[in-house]
Amino acid sequence: MSLFKFDQFVFDSSNHRLxxxxxxxxxxPKASQLLALLLENSDRVVSKSEIFLSIWHSEYARDHLLFQLISELRKAPFSSEFVRTIPNKGYQWNVKTKIIENKSWLNIAASLFIATMCLTSFLLISSGDKAALKLTQLPAHSAFSKGVIAMHTGNPEDAEQWFRFALNENPESIESSLFLAETLFHQNKMQESLSTLHRLLNTPNLAEYNMMTATDLLSRIHQRQGKFKDALRYAHQSNQTNVIAQCSVDAVENRIEFLERIIESPSDMDEQELLSTFDPFNKTEHHSSAPENEVDSKFRSNCQQLLNNVDDTSYCAPEDNQDVYVKTQSFNDVELS
Structure with a gap:
């Protein structure tokens, strides 16, 4: 994982954030994937076939889809000089770029290690028993913890392996199934993610919050596919669960509001107009039954940090309906391939 600095821009390859x-x-998302590919291979020409395989996983993708992405990397706020066309060969990144290795995962690992050692020392000191205390977890819980850390450090492949291991050890773990579906989603393994979610939703006596989480992910999957009506249907299902967790309810209702605006808005509606209508913390209605001055400010602060950041972007309809172009937003997820 690296940070690429060029012109006035910084691109983080770990989360494709520019x-x-x-x-x-x-x-x-696909323009971001192309940017990453060009940056990581800036010392050479990247052929069209390589781009097709990397982004569309096929050598036979349509040329106009690639031309559209190239155009996006040449228009404002970028420069037309950023990507150079090499006739009959491909494309090459054409901006002086500085690469900085991203060591944030080391800081996280060090913090976790220090926290564990401090907790261990505290328990040893506070215990009247002279015997050494072993803070060990059973393999399923240990694997689940490793999977969560792998997700937060940008290693979805490692996370998938740990969550699968946790499920082998404890097939009844709902949390491991939910996290597995999420990390599959982030790897564009959408069918596997859907299968995991459908198996989970067939679990007898599934807790309401877990049902809310599973249907919310189903909504995000369909949103990424450009199936906004299906995405809205699943979002409504998520909202109909008997959950009183206010921050989570707000997150789902924000998704419903946004999807409704997408479906109802004119196709030529200015993107900024749509974005300006979506502010999850600037609403006149408050769902909490408590007066505003009694709402725990720390809770609201934590909730605001945990709610997904909303970044404006756009998605094309499936290739069999290329004449439809829909403006939407990203909830920090990876686009379907």
Whole structure:
């Protein structure tokens, strides 16, 4: 994982996040994938067939789809000089770029290690028993913990392996199934993610919050496919669960509101107009039964940090309906291939 600095931009390859002078820059997921591919191979020409295989997983993708992505990397706020066309060969990144290795995962690992050692020392000191205390977990829980850490450090492949191991050890773990479905989603393994979710939803006596989480992920999957009506249907199912967790309810209702705006908005509606209507923390209605001055400010602060960041981007309809172009937003997820 690296940070690429070029012109006034910084691109984080671990999460495909692009910023300009510290401000997030909207970029479609496939355009972001192409940017990453060009940056990581800036010392050579990248052929069209290589781009097709990397982004569409096929050598026979349509040329106009690639031309559209190239155009996006040449227009504002970028420059037409950023990507160079090499006739009959391909494309090459044409901007002086500085690469900085991203060591944030080391800091996280070090923090976890220090926290574990401190907790162990505290328990040893506070215990009247002279025998050494072993803070060991059973393999299923240990694997689940490793999977969560792998997700937060940008290693979905490792996370998938740990969650699968946890499920082998404890097939009844709902949390492991939910996290497995999420990490499959982030790897574009959509069919596997859907299968995992459908098996989970058939679990007898599934807790309401877990049902809410599973249907919310189903909504996000269909949103990524451009199936906004299906996405809205699953979002409504998620909202109909008997859950009183206010932050989670707000997150689902925000998704419903946004999907409704997408479906109802004119196809030529200005993107900024749509974005300006979506502010999850600037609403006149409050769902909490408590007066506003009694709402725990720390809870609201934590909730605001945990709610997904909303980045504006756009998605094309499936290739069999290319004349439809829909403006939407990203909830920090990876686009379907």
């Amino acid at each position: 910023t300009k002078q510290g401000l997030a820059v909207p970029l479609r």
